Amino acid sequence: MIERWSRDQVLALAPDASSKKGAQSVSGPAKWPVAGVMPDVLWGECKGSGATPYRACVDLADTAYRCSCPSRKFPCKHALGLLLLWSADGVTPADEPPTWVGEWLEQRRARAGRKEGAGPPGADGAASPGPDGTGSPGVDALRPPGAGGAGPPGAGGAGPPGADGSASRSAAGEAAVTDDGAALLGAAGAGPAGAVAGSSADAAARRAAQREERVMAGLAELERWLADQIGQGLAGARRDATARWQELARRLVDAQAPGVAGVVSRLPRVLADEDWPSRLLGEYGLLHLLAVGHRHASGLPGPLRDTIRSRVGFPVSRDDVLAGELVRDVWDVLGRRDDEQDNLTSRRVWLRGRHTGRFALVLSFAPPRQPLDVSLVTGTAVDADLAFYPGASPLRALVATRRGPVPAAPPDGTTVSGALTEIATAVAGDPWTDSWPIVLRPATPARSAGRWLLTDPPSSTPREDGGESPGMPVHPVAGHPWRLLAVSGGRPVTVAAEWTPLGLRPFTAWDEEGRLVVL
Amino acid sequence: MSTVVEWERLVSAALVGVERRPEGDVLGRAAAHVVGMRAGQPPRHGEPLPAAPGEEQAMVPRAAGDRLARILDGEQPRLLPEWLEAAAARGYRLPPELLPQVLDHGARDRSLRAPIGVLAGARGRWLAGLNPAWAYVQDEATPVTVPEPVVTTGTAAPGPPMDLWEYGTRGDRLAYLRTLRRADPAQARELLLQGWAKEGPEDRAAFVNALADGLSMDDEPFLEDALDDRRREVRGQAADLLTRLPGSRLGRRMAARAERCLTLSGDRLVAEPPAECDAAMERDGIRSRAPAGTGQGSWWLQQVVARTPLTFWTGRFGLPPKQIVRLKVEEWPREVRLGWERAVVLQNDPEWARALFAVEPLTDLLAVLPPAERAGQAAELVRGQPVDGQLIMMLGGIPGPWGPALTDAVLDKIVETVGHQPWNLGELTRLAGERADPSGHATAASRSPEPAVQDVADVLRFRHAMLTELGPP
Numbered sequence: 001m002i003e004r005w006s007r008d009q010v011l012a013l014a015p016d017a018s019s020k021k022g023a024q025s026v027s028g029p030a031k032w033p034v035a036g037v038m039p040d041v042l043w044g045e046c047k048g049s050g051a052t053p054y055r056a057c058v059d060l061a062d063t064a065y066r067c068s069c070p071s072r073k074f075p076c077k078h079a080l081g082l083l084l085l086w087s088a089d090g091v092t093p094a095d096e097p098p099t100w101v102g103e104w105l106e107q108r109r110a111r112a113g114r115k116e117g118a119g120p121p122g123a124d125g126a127a128s129p130g131p132d133g134t135g136s137p138g139v140d141a142l143r144p145p146g147a148g149g150a151g152p153p154g155a156g157g158a159g160p161p162g163a164d165g166s167a168s169r170s171a172a173g174e175a176a177v178t179d180d181g182a183a184l185l186g187a188a189g190a191g192p193a194g195a196v197a198g199s200s201a202d203a204a205a206r207r208a209a210q211r212e213e214r215v216m217a218g219l220a221e222l223e224r225w226l227a228d229q230i231g232q233g234l235a236g237a238r239r240d241a242t243a244r245w246q247e248l249a250r251r252l253v254d255a256q257a258p259g260v261a262g263v264v265s266r267l268p269r270v271l272a273d274e275d276w277p278s279r280l281l282g283e284y285g286l287l288h289l290l291a292v293g294h295r296h297a298s299g300l301p302g303p304l305r306d307t308i309r310s311r312v313g314f315p316v317s318r319d320d321v322l323a324g325e326l327v328r329d330v331w332d333v334l335g336r337r338d339d340e341q342d343n344l345t346s347r348r349v350w351l352r353g354r355h356t357g358r359f360a361l362v363l364s365f366a367p368p369r370q371p372l373d374v375s376l377v378t379g380t381a382v383d384a385d386l387a388f389y390p391g392a393s394p395l396r397a398l399v400a401t402r403r404g405p406v407p408a409a410p411p412d413g414t415t416v417s418g419a420l421t422e423i424a425t426a427v428a429g430d431p432w433t434d435s436w437p438i439v440l441r442p443a444t445p446a447r448s449a450g451r452w453l454l455t456d457p458p459s460s461t462p463r464e465d466g467g468e469s470p471g472m473p474v475h476p477v478a479g480h481p482w483r484l485l486a487v488s489g490g491r492p493v494t495v496a497a498e499w500t501p502l503g504l505r506p507f508t509a510w511d512e513e514g515r516l517v518v519l
Numbered sequence: 520m521s522t523v524v525e526w527e528r529l530v531s532a533a534l535v536g537v538e539r540r541p542e543g544d545v546l547g548r549a550a551a552h553v554v555g556m557r558a559g560q561p562p563r564h565g566e567p568l569p570a571a572p573g574e575e576q577a578m579v580p581r582a583a584g585d586r587l588a589r590i591l592d593g594e595q596p597r598l599l600p601e602w603l604e605a606a607a608a609r610g611y612r613l614p615p616e617l618l619p620q621v622l623d624h625g626a627r628d629r630s631l632r633a634p635i636g637v638l639a640g641a642r643g644r645w646l647a648g649l650n651p652a653w654a655y656v657q658d659e660a661t662p663v664t665v666p667e668p669v670v671t672t673g674t675a676a677p678g679p680p681m682d683l684w685e686y687g688t689r690g691d692r693l694a695y696l697r698t699l700r701r702a703d704p705a706q707a708r709e710l711l712l713q714g715w716a717k718e719g720p721e722d723r724a725a726f727v728n729a730l731a732d733g734l735s736m737d738d739e740p741f742l743e744d745a746l747d748d749r750r751r752e753v754r755g756q757a758a759d760l761l762t763r764l765p766g767s768r769l770g771r772r773m774a775a776r777a778e779r780c781l782t783l784s785g786d787r788l789v790a791e792p793p794a795e796c797d798a799a800m801e802r803d804g805i806r807s808r809a810p811a812g813t814g815q816g817s818w819w820l821q822q823v824v825a826r827t828p829l830t831f832w833t834g835r836f837g838l839p840p841k842q843i844v845r846l847k848v849e850e851w852p853r854e855v856r857l858g859w860e861r862a863v864v865l866q867n868d869p870e871w872a873r874a875l876f877a878v879e880p881l882t883d884l885l886a887v888l889p890p891a892e893r894a895g896q897a898a899e900l901v902r903g904q905p906v907d908g909q910l911i912m913m914l915g916g917i918p919g920p921w922g923p924a925l926t927d928a929v930l931d932k933i934v935e936t937v938g939h940q941p942w943n944l945g946e947l948t949r950l951a952g953e954r955a956d957p958s959g960h961a962t963a964a965s966r967s968p969e970p971a972v973q974d975v976a977d978v979l980r981f982r983h984a985m986l987t988e989l990g991p992p
Binding site: 007008020021024025028030084087088089226227230231232233234235277278281282284285286288289292416417420423424427428431433434444445446447448451453455457458468469470471472473480482483485486487489490491501511517 | 526529530533534535536537538539545546547548549550551552553554556557558559560561562563564565566567568569570571581582585588589592593594615616617618619642645646649650980981984
């Protein structure tokens, strides 16, 4: 039996603010004269303005949605409204689904069976509400296209941009790529190595070699450029560097090193910091390290080589990832965050394996107002096989096979020193790591010199240092974490957060009673 | 990882350029430093917050909390005050995660603070202590702290509630004083008198007003003294209360002034404003400075009439109120009527209110009438008047829940107005949705298919569900 989701959990599924609003307007029992729920499926008929009601249905086990309305949003407001009603305990349990629900479930099962036989496991081959019309009313709209083998560099280093030959020419080097490798945005086919389909193995090898050469040349230029900057001095950077970084990023895109281009295009952020000379030097140092690392790649251990290649921007195909080792575990869905940048929304969902203790990051990308992956609900747990992208500190993963939901519980966590060790391990494997999930359990909020910290609870720590507990600072962008403070009340809570070099960005908390709060 | 000093040297070399200040392998060392810093981050130390005290109130039911979250997210935002008041009346506390948003609302809108004081619970007060913008919570009454006062007979000191009086928040003390006042007016006054000199001006102003309940001539000496208070609010409140005591010294002094201002001459009244506003008048609550655009004399006249006990006029003219208000007033008719209207509100006199309302239908006067009569009067007015600013204002002054008569009148008015003045409907439908009895949502919905009426029904349905979720008061 699936535990009822909280309102927060349901609303976190909404693709945008207006769907949230719309969902709430159709969440009253009066809107759903017909509604029922069984352990793993929820359905209802929503009274609309038209003569026939919309039929909405949610597969709770697999987190799939269907609605007969013509909305292209996903999940649509009816599915969300129905979930809200269910969340408020407003749906009566039933023994048997109506025919239309039963048929849908059967279709889904049949398709799942076919999929297992044919394509790679977990490939989201189901119809998506895309512009091709497969999302028209009455047709299943199960899951949006999953993230392809590539993502924008904005995804915190976990997702190098640009699939083969589709790197965007934009200065930022952003490339949005769907599963099948078609560029959604940017100058499709701008890269010199254009078409993929139908080419011979020879041609592919030639193209690959060509790319290696270009990248090598581009990074050699980057090394010289960096040395030049250090030679002349960084003092003037605040005045005129932005334009030069744009130019450099553009050339790196041309050199088919979109990952590096992304790092360069994000450099202007550093200048906002009071301590910018120190931070800029650090960033230049890391870029330099990446270029040098790539130059010496042949002598490095395989996983580190993979890390470097992914940071530079070489894509890894979905099939290659799925062909790698699978990690089966009960994965607690810790939380998620959406970022919108340059007409591309990226969604990160963080998971933690209950038995392996491994963290995972599932990334998906879509243009604004297009559906993102909604199959992983914060605070739920799923028994699944995950396939990790290769690298020295593997984090990014694909869901290869979902076996179904498992009763949710607050995730296991660690102390501050445990978390610091986890981060040290991740950075030791991948020196460019600047984002890593952690779970502190238990943690209490604390203050120090005007900044908020998350510390070990006082009782679990020997008080050698004048009553103060070891902690990790909260990122300044989180401001005063009032919601977290309110949930904690100074008592121990479980907090899932994204570690960054500048501080933690908490995203989910579980209070003393295990109640989940999305921060 | 390099030391702080080494790193600073490296940064300054990079700033001026290694061509001018050579340093070996700056970039390689920078990378090593950054990676070392990230991997070798030491823990910071901080002082954990003291834990919030345990809660004594029950948390609002989950569905009710969810609805509050919806309101805070922008759905039916105008119902926030009603939700807060209804939940506070039931003694609930809020789910912690909603506290920051609700406390922010209270910081912006004073009228929400009293219910927030209750709903905050121990967690909310703890949280408010961390943010100066939320400090107001500490002044509000808390829910569990106002026990029935121990009414002592004789001189025995009251029991535990005295702690509350000594150490409670201002809101708690006020609530305690009010409860005690209802139970034993004399004891409440005694309590107030004991520490009066030590109370701060804010507290004195808040506490004087508490005597309104159970007001009698026994309070007169204390209030007369309060007319000399340093704080203007205290003086004004004392004067207002004394005005309601026709036998008070202030009432008599004011009547003596009024006697000179207003005389009956045949079937008409002759008005003459006071020649000056002396110190004695000011002490009795007459403000000497007229607002801009008002003549001094007429301003004083209006205030003297307002502060004169209404019973004085019936005795002096030997006429009932409804005849007095119809007397023709020479020269200053507006000032005299404004004075009476203000007097009715101050002295809460329904008979005079009824008489004056017949002459001029003012919201303030309606408020003095008993609720049933008030709604009846308002319904009649709605049926007879077009939708204009005055009507809206009048309705705005009638607190909910409106009974069926007024609700029906307003819904009919909406249907009637849709045809020719739809742009005027906004406020009317809003008021109807917020004030009509929510249990009448189905009746409202069946009254007309007009979208505006359906909108009203929707809001009523929302409120009905909202109150049902909160449970019986």
